[in-house]
Amino acid sequence: PLLRRDRPNAPSNLAFDEGLRQRDPSWGVRYLEDVRAEAERAGLSLDEVIEMPNNNLSLVFRPDRE
Template sequence: GEHIVHFAQALPALTFRPSDPAREALASIAAWTAQAGATNVLPPLRIDAADPVWPATLPPGETPAAILCINMIHIAPWAAAEGLFRGAGALLPAGAQLILYGPFRRPSRPLEPGNAAFDESLRERDPAWGLRDLGEITALAVAAGFGAPEVIEMPANNLTVVFGKQAGR
């Protein structure tokens, strides 16, 4: 809820549709939105990115201009990353963007000490979790109809990674 309220307040001309697979998180998102009085946030949807048919719950006729995914793919099994790209590739029109934010492994670059410790702690909690390799993420994106990413360095060794949906894909 904190993220969506921040974006809704910073970008009042846009309309947001948050989602989460956990019912308790959906309730939290709704509570944050109501408390903030964010009128540009639609009710949250239950979407599990790993579901084979995703997003089955998006209302008819609702086509997003972009999908923003914050801190998800490293705290979820690989199937969630695969599902995110499969679903976004099917849902987004040409020219739309899939935007990821979080820590990543990058080919031929050593992992920063803080991210290495974070990755280790994630894998201890669940062996299916962990920082994802940006090369492998890009391969998923290309297979789902997206172009090469724009990578933007962020604080605390995080990245914003922007994939554009290609025409005819």
């Protein structure tokens, strides 16, 4: 799963994130916006966000065409 800053997140995703962080503070569910920023630094652009079952998202990245 991914979390989003621009809308409410599913309670199950927040609980999963909390459980991961209790095991190791460096773990956790990442924010879509942070994943996008990392991809852009690697030369990729977010092309599509696909809503999936159970409050999940699939992200499609494409290489930048510069």
